[in-house]
Amino acid sequence: MRIGLIGTGRIGSFHAALLARNPAVASLVVTDPDATRASEVAVRTGATPVAGAEEVFGAGVDAVVIASATSAHADLIGRAARAGLPVFCEKPIALDLAGTLGALREVERAGSVLQLGFMRRFDAGYAAARTAVRAGALGRLHTVRATTSDPAPPPAPYLPLSGGLFRDCLVHDFDILRWVTGREVREVYATGSDAGPAMFREAGDVDTAAALLTLDDGTLATATATRCNGAGYDVRMELAGERDQIAVGLDDRTPITSAEPQGPPAPAKPWPGFLERFAPAYEAELDAFLCVVRGELANPCDGGEALHALRIAEACELSRRQHRPVRMTEIAES
Helix, strand or coil: CEEEEECCCHHHHHHHHHHHCCCCCCEEEEECCCHHHHHHHHHHHCCEECCCHHHHHCCCCCEEEECCCHHHHHHHHHHHHHCCCCEEEECCCCCCHHHHHHHHHHHHHHCCCEEEECHHHHCHHHHHHHHHHHCCCCCCEEEEEEEEECCCCCCHHHHHHHCCHHHHHHHHHHHHHHHHHCCCEEEEEEEEECCCCHHHHHCCCCCEEEEEEEECCCCEEEEEEECCCCCCCEEEEEEEECCCEEEECCCCCCCCCCCCCCCCCCCCCCCCCHHHHCHHHHHHHHHHHHHHHCCCCCCCCEHHHHHHHHHHHHHHHHHHHHCCCEEHHHCCCC
8 A cells, every 4th residue: 555644753753664664555655844854754764755745645645644743633634534535643633622523524524534543442451451341350340540651741832732631641541441441431520730840830731630530330530640750651550340450551661669678679671651662552553544444444443532532631621620520411522
């Protein structure tokens, strides 16, 4: 296949390398507003650089991968849909519900394919946890604890464009919570702290957040996140039931040190970031997308999944700002 890639920043260049070595990809066309960056990626991967998105759509590609700035996602999804091209897009579709719903309407009208980049669904640990929960191995699930901790804050100019910690970061936890448990969130109560670097206060964002989520079967889930975890990149999920409990993301690179005299040693090489931690999952999700394009696999994560996760993030942000519980029925669904 001939694949078009829009966006060659950090995640885009990573995707370019994965696509270039995938045996299903015969050729790759790339573009980026920074032409020098696109050319450098093209040299490394053997891709063909072009001037812009329209050139990608007109280059005879079979599908498009969108890894551009978030603000461009919804428009590019719509343009690809109108061109009849299957799309893989990094989350989110848009930073608000209106933009998300607009893009989804474009995809529905065109009858095209949109797969969202929630890579945790393709991680071996989360997949094993989903299997255990669905098989009843834990018994009645009563508690879920999810955490996402970045080792260092992003650049200050990124924050006003990110949508905030709930939409940009915790949205992954909200998606994987639904995927692993098979349940929907009924109510949220969320709060956050901006006591860290001043750039968070200046952007109206928080550097640390916590949410209590009540699922539709009464299971209680907590989701926490921070941009300031100096020990390393830490993404985990713990699921506790009446019969057993399991943990995802607990290995010899988890950046946590036991205070117990007989506890395990501190990790010698903690995870430095998401690309390293989830490298196999990123590759698996692009493999899945190429199978979807060939008609060999049903879409494993369509745009509706992104809408569900964004609605939870919207509810958490509303709860944080208004200091109250928010029921999901308060957040527009369609």
